[in-house]
Amino acid sequence: MQLVFATNNLNKLKEVQSLIPDHIKLLSLADIGCVEDVPETQDTIEGNAIQKAEYIKKHYGYDCFADDTGLEVDALNGEPGVYSARYAGEQRNSEDNIQKILKNLNNESNRNAQFKTVIALEFQGKQHLFTGICKGEITMDKMGDQGFGYDPIFKAEGYDKTFAEISLEEKNRIGHRGKAVQLLVQFLNMQQ
Template identity: 60%
Template sequence: MNKTKIVFATNNAKKLEEVQAMLPESIEILSLKDISCLEDIPETSNTIEGNSILKADYVTENYNYACFADDTGLEVESLNGEPGVYSARYAGEPADSEKNMDKLLKNLDGIENRKAHFKTVVCLNLNGEQHLFEGICNGTILKERKGEKGFGYDPIFQPNGFSQSFAEMTMDEKAKISHRGIAVRKLIEFLNNL
């Protein structure tokens, strides 16, 4: 059986692993490294949707592959949606999860409303068409880090209805409820119906 090869425009090995585990065997995910795309793809949009489109278009136009790209932001209600589109580099360059969490916790110091949500938008370029899939996971920003798993803001994000942070959950537990899990399941459902 021929596998459909689709590039996932990311260099994040954990993200790649998380998504490949959710896909049917008929689909093979290639990373940017696999297609020798070593340049930094510009993420210059001021929206999460816009950045996922920029990344997918870059790979499709420059490497001629079907591609999907995601962009994710953590949006905190009491901070007017910050860090949002700047989540990965909230504390500046280079991107540093520990510094990002420190900055967010400092900005929330003394603030009661800690409601937040993660939003992921996946953009798929396939057979000359573009499709967007969105996933949102609502939760709360904890006052301190909990757990060792995951990446990014996972140690300080507790999804609604759970007593653990994302960083205390297994990859499978997180994928069932996470923003990326929701968006990727919509993508997979679409790919399974091709």
């Protein structure tokens, strides 16, 4: 079985590849010759994942999946949510995004947050959605140098280290994307 993972984010690709069993060949957008920016113009995380997967299926013909992830901060009414990648502007700079979150939470005692990943799968003419959520909190400062995005300021419930301080294996086991991918893999394993 082969599937396209509709992402240009090499960090996401690496993270997901480590979770996919060997009998599923994962192709990147580069592998199928997709060099254009896949549209992400929806106003929900689910909508963006669906839009990306449908785009690849329609324009390239491959069974595929796409994900969208957002950090939802309670005290910020769920922001940045669907706008997580460009929270501090269209330059999509992780450091700028982190600094904006920390500034917006400067005098806030409620630092509860969650990461939410939705995977949309286009498979054998049908669409399936898989959701992974990881609850936690935003730290006061950045900690760690692993991971990407908001990882240096997010601690999962029950952990005293940020996602940027734990191994990729541990992050995949407890994290939002790992949970969503586990559901995807369970589904694909049943299709054989």
